[in-house]
Amino acid sequence: MYSRILFPTDGSDVAAEALAYAVDVAAGHDATLHVLNVADTNQDSLTRIGGQVVDVLESEGQEIVDEAAARAAERDVATVSAVLQGDPVKTIVDYADEYAIDLVVMPTHGRRGLSRVLLGSVTERVIGAVEAPVVAVTPDEDREFVYPPRALLVPTDGSPAAGLALRSAIDVARETGAELHLLHVVETASLGFDVRSVVASDQLDARAEEIMTEAVDAAETAGIDSVTRSVAHGRPYREIRSYVGDHDIDLVAVGVHGETDFSRAVLGGVTTKILRSSSVPVLLRREAEPDDAA
Known part of the structure; x- marks a missing residue:
């Protein structure tokens, strides 16, 4: 299912x-983990200071990817490491395209400073541009993340983007044996209490x-035995x-509409x-724009 996974990292605690x-x-998938550090050379401060600082950032980046690769090796996970210069979003997306990455795993935020790479805005922009699915991880001291997931959730509104998320979730459930929810x-907050609101409800x-019927049918047709369906109001x-x-x-799968400024999802x-x-x-699947599909 996944054979090449990309992990962009800035070496922060959340990363x-x-x-x-x-x-x-x-x-879990016997996949190769690509570990990438990007020295953000688009920052004005780096442009003014010159190559010496960039060299330091690359040296720090090499230490970061080497440490990550060593941690992966403890689990017998094969790795490919890279330290690159450039705009973080474009570099991550280009790398994913060049190496036919199946999945990108990113924290939702990172450290601040000259070497910042994984701030939330970067993660969101990558989600809006990369073709591969993205798993975004928000570190939580009170909860231990579990993979393979025991239970995964697909909130669906019946849109094409939600359909992509459902297909990815079905693939994960089929591969791991997870229960699919x-x-x-039904958003009721905007409904009043007149006759029209009753009809609308x-x-x-x-x-x-x-x-729900369409989603359950898709899951069962794909061979998923354990499916739980729910409709909530609020x-x-x-x-x-x-x-x-x-x-x-343990995992939520959602869809994103095309290239986005993330106010549109x-x-x-x-x-x-x-x-x-x-x-x-959170596993996110982007619905391609018409230009992307052409």
Whole structure:
């Protein structure tokens, strides 16, 4: 399923925690882990100071990737290491394309300073540009990440992007034996209490049933035996977070619409909130723009 996994790292503590998860994924699929450090040479301060500072950053970057590779070797995970200069987002995306990366694993944020690479904005921009699926990891001291997952959740609104996330989740469930949970949230916050709201609520419930039926059919057709379906009412973001905690979910899979500034995401911005605060890793699939598919 995954044979080449890319882990961009800046050597920060949060990146180290995400590395442990990336190694688990690579070990679980007998995949090669590509460890990448990017010296951000687009910063004005580096341009003014010159090559000496860039050399220092590359030296530090080599130490970072060497340490990560050593940790992977403890699990008998094969690695490929690289230290590159350039814009972090473009360099990560270009690397993923060049080496036909199957999965990118990134922390949602990193350290600040001259060598910063993995700030949240970078992770989000990579998600909006790279063709490969991305797993974003937000370190959580109170929770241990689990891979292979025992249970994974797909919140779906029936959109094409959500369909991509569902297909990825089905692949993971089939490969790992995880229980697949499907959730649709009927957003009721905007509904009033007049006759029109009652009619609208009935229509939303009917649509929810259609979405759930299609998703369950897709999972069962793919050979997934353990499927749990749920429809909740309320604010999607809150209901999804509650579901994760109530059902011991280890991985959430969501879709993202095309190239995005991340104010535009599946479920009307809910993905952004999930990504930035999820207590479990989030698998994101980007829906390609027409130009990408051409």
